[in-house]
Amino acid sequence: MHRREFFSQGAAWLTATAGLQLAGCQLKPALPEAADWQALQRSFQGQLLFPANALFSRFAKAANSRFDAIQPALIARPKLAADVQLVLAFARQFQLPLVGRCGGHNYAGYSCTPGILLDFALMDQIELQGETAWVGAGAKLGDLYFQLSQQGRSIPAGSCVGVGISGLTLGGGMGMADRKYGLTCDALLEAELVTVDGAVLRCSEQQNPELFWGLRGGGGGQFGLVTRLQFRTFPTAEVLSCHAYFQFEQALPVLNLWQHWSRQLPRELWSQAAFWWTEDQRKAPVLQIRVSSLGATKELQQQWATWLRRLPAQPFEQDVVLHDYAEYMLSDCAGLEMAQCKLPHQSEQARLRRVAMAGSSDFFRGAMPKAGLDALLDAVRQRQQQGHSGGILLTLMGGAIRDLAHDDTAFAHRAADFCAQYLVSRPVGTAEKELQQADLWMGQMRRTMAPWSTGGAYLNYTDPLLSNWPQAYYADHYPRLQRLKRQYDPGSVLQFSQSIKED
Template sequence: MIDRRAFLRAAGLAGAGTVLAGCSSADTTAPGAPGTTTSPVPTATTTVTVPPAPPNWESLRARISGTLFLPGDKDFDTVRQVYNPLVDGRKPAAVARCQTIEDVQACVSLAAESKVPIAARGGGHSYAGYSVPESGLQVDLSELKKVAVRPDGTVRIGAGAKLVDVYTELAKAGKCLPAGSCPTVGIAGLTLGGGIGVLSRKFGLTCDRLDAATVITADSRVVEASSARDTDLFWALRGGGGGNFGIVTEFVFAPLPAPALAVFTMRFPAGSATDVLGAWQQWIAAAPPELWSNIIVTGAAQAPACEVSGCHVGSLGELNGLLAGLKVRPSSRVVQAKEYLDGMRFFAGSSRRQSFVASSRMLPGPADPAKITRMMTGRPGLDLLIDSLGGAIADLGPSDTAFPHRKAFASAQIYMKADAADAARATTQVSEVRDALTEVAGTTGYVNYIDPTMPDWADAYYGANLPRLRKIAETVDPHRVFAFPQAIPRA
């Protein structure tokens, strides 16, 4: 197969962007010669677009120190999989399991030259499956997972690290980060979308602890973005969503001393959702930032049930005093003191792959509990997870980072397990509740719960920060190397 540069040389066109036809004249008399007149010679110009060369996968295989998997290779159908089996039907053209920053650079260079879709996969928890680019190059960062606490007190974390590994290594050094609960979620996607978690009301979002990030941009450059340099890009990486501005290979965070925690779970009987939600909203609105809590309303044919859980940065006695202020009685209650790592494990849940459909809204304030109960009636199998915000999250303004929902009261995730045969019905159920929530929550949403069916999704996820994000995306990726269906839209 002749490569593109050799073809252009053979055609006498190396370095040219267009082919000009009919540019010569039959009159070869020198202009201005005695006895001659000069006049413009009409010419015809034809622009020929030279298509990009197809990806040379074997060349990429030779260039990287990691492993390249192609369809038909052993393990290809395993390594391309992500957390949600509902996207297993989506197949990349290749998967590059990178071991170095240079490997990632080589992948970006090939994608830019060949115009093939490219996406990074950290933990593989993209709700819409965007870390599996159809017929494109999936950049597997799972080997870039080192967590190193440094002498200056910062921690350097590879973009392929999962939360369970981050928490384990930080705990060894007596450190913590405010981050999510699912153990197999990647630190990269979580941070880039903001990073809501059980310590957020006390310590802020995950992105609020970010000091710097190493990014491979669309032109394959290595950029160290921080508050001191490439400041626009650094702003965008803190809440502007994963995959929009390049591939982050490493993060530097400012961790905090690991605190002692007290955790709790309370279950309530069917039919009590309205009373419990009303009481919970009043209670958490008045709670100190050391207390984080969520409420899960579980849909049912007749009478939705609910569960309240939470985490307190402090002692068991302090937590029991706070719980006394919740004016509803549970049918069961568990309250435990935990060290930091065990506290994170308490909220971890299962690491196994799970088929689901989900969406979100952000609640600007307490919502009418009776309306929410009505939304969840007649919907068995559907959960509404309302996570409290406020506290340290609201200490920053909506435009201080790219995360716009600083003043929100809570996030609301609509979540339904569904296998392939039931996915269409689940999508309908989730969308109906999402749209019904606009009456009490407006039209905002959380980009880390990205939903391909979300109406006006760019405004929902980015709000007033969208124009600045668009300009930054146009600057760092003018040719849309990192395009995907819900990438930052261009003007």
């Protein structure tokens, strides 16, 4: 960068930070001077983007457009762990807020900051060594599925290609392979972490095991910045995918049968029941039942045929499709190059769209009694009749998720049979008032379902309005996570509204 350009960009940064102080953020007076920026720039191997840079506003935004107003003062895109050390030291020296970002999908905008955004996008290397994969902290799920499946391997992870491996793994990681191969964090063998004091630690069952425990479900941005992750992989197999769609009037007996039937399915089979509805009050919500199998196609064919025979009501539509593994996992990328199969903040060639969204979750143990199902259906009906769009997804858990004991990792919901996700996803530009109304609906859903739910919530479906979030996300693991926070981030350099508190 030329000196003149640097200074003009540095000036823009200073203007931004002055705005920050006015906005009441906790910046201390010692702002960096031009010489400090130059020193950082000289040693940093990756890319530093200041507000004047043409790419700045593209990379500043996260997946959820609700947080577009939170503009970072600087985007640092590290190439090496040493870059992360440098930026952490810089942030500490000048007491600037700092957050990490991988996929930028956090529901509550926790990878947005008015300070330094450490965007791991350039650290996205994926390398398969035998049956384990080393994955850079900036890799997105689409790239992982694409690259690993070319070598006949994969890892258990989520369904959306733009989600980042770091946030997903650190918070748990659910997906269609979890009943067979465990959560994403269960497949984690090692993580390289830069702590706030600049130490680069290897974390595994053997090295720094307590920290490793906390990284498997304790959440992103809590104890340091992860730079590399090593995973156990599994051999890919064909995916048989069955769908059936039911009218809303038939939902009660179908859902009831589904929750009993699905719990006895073999672990190769994954299933989800979902209600979707639009704001069009004339169109009743639809119940979708999905079952997929990773291999075991004969088993699923038999199970599906039995299930259809036992059904009290017939679906108005159904299909059974056999997919190649990569085609199934990358279905959002159909017709796109991988660089295009990204969200705008992830690639200059991106073609996927961002949304404005709100979400929350619940966990359930065992099948819900009729009163619980009635309450759920009433809530869906009411919301739809009020003219609001939305979705509720009940995802089957169990299988390999229970192969680890409750205390083996920080993820606190292994005993649950179902995870419910409450979701409102709207186009970019939707009025914040409407989205805040959706936030309130999430809380209302949790209260409605409280008599039957565990009270837990999935950290990766972050709900910024959860009242007792330490208990809901972490249950009895919270005190242990607090000890880790005190040990590895004393003074809470890394903080956001639901970051683990030291006391």
